[in-house]
């Protein structure tokens with residue numbers, strides 16, 4: 001393994017380049033990537049909690065655990081926007097909320 005693919009002593013991952021300008025740019029770009037990842041994690045958790053609330057509300061009112069037409073709508077939206085990966089992502093999102101089928 002190359003020395004520049006291990007972690008630095010401060011715990012941050014190395015940039016993978018020895019060129020200082022490129023390393024600086026990479027560190028900068030990674031800041032935004034980390035912000036986006038944190039936002040995605042928070043949104044993921046919020047969505048799962050909302051989905052569970054919807055499920056509880058429906059079950060307590062005598063309704064069904066799932067609404068497959070709604071799931072199809074969501075899967076289609078993600079597929080249209082992101083292609084096959086979107087479908088996989090939507091399947092994971094749905095599972096995070098309502099649990100496995």
Ligand SMILES: O=C(O)C(=O)C[C@]1(C(=O)O)C=C[C@@H](O)C=C1
Nearest residue numbers: 051054055066067070071097098
């Ligand atoms: O929208 C609903 O009716 C939900 O229960 C939420 C949700 C979802 O996570 O989006 C979860 C389960 C249902 O089968 C459909 C959609």
